[in-house]
Amino acid sequence: xxxxxxxxxxxxxxxxxxxxxxxxxxxxxxxxxxxxxxxxxxxxxxxxxxxxxxxxxxxxxxxxxxxxxxxxxxxxxxxxxxxxxxxxxxxxxxxxxxxxxxxxxxxxxxxxxxxxxxxxxxxx
Numbered sequence: 847x848x849x850x851x852x853x854x855x856x857x858x859x860x861x862x863x864x865x866x867x868x869x870x871x872x873x874x875x876x877x878x879x880x881x882x883x884x885x886x887x888x889x890x891x892x893x894x895x896x897x898x899x900x901x902x903x904x905x906x907x908x909x910x911x912x913x914x915x916x917x918x919x920x921x922x923x924x925x926x927x928x929x930x931x932x933x934x935x936x937x938x939x940x941x942x943x944x945x946x947x948x949x950x951x952x953x954x955x956x957x958x959x960x961x962x963x964x965x966x967x968x969x970x
Contacts, residue, residue, distance in 0.1 A: 860876050861871060890931055898936075900938045902935045903936070904931055904933055909925075909926070909928050909929070910927060
């Protein structure tokens with residue numbers, strides 16, 4: 847049995863596009879995928895947000911410079927201003943991802959001593 851990937855990379859995306867749409871030219875599909883990624887990289891580098899309908903929203907976020915202290919050595923240092931990217935999942939994709947999930951088999955609750963009890967749905 848072949849090992850299942852835990853993630854989908856560009857080469858897997860290219861293979862799946864070729865299979866799903868019966869494209870004979872893997873070369874052309876590769877060019878399209880790499881061009882798409884390049885356009886996205888350029889947009890993020892230029893501090894532009896990217897919104898992909900029914901997928902999500904890549905949001906360029908500006909992290910201000912701030913101080914930090916190492917928890918063990920207690921050495922203080924200033925972390926400089928930097929740009930980061932946040933991703934917000936589209937509601938439709940979120941629903942699709944969670945559609946296969948049913949209600950949980952057990953619901954964790956806490957008693958008055960702070961211990962966690964697991965209550966089965968049948969016992970509620």
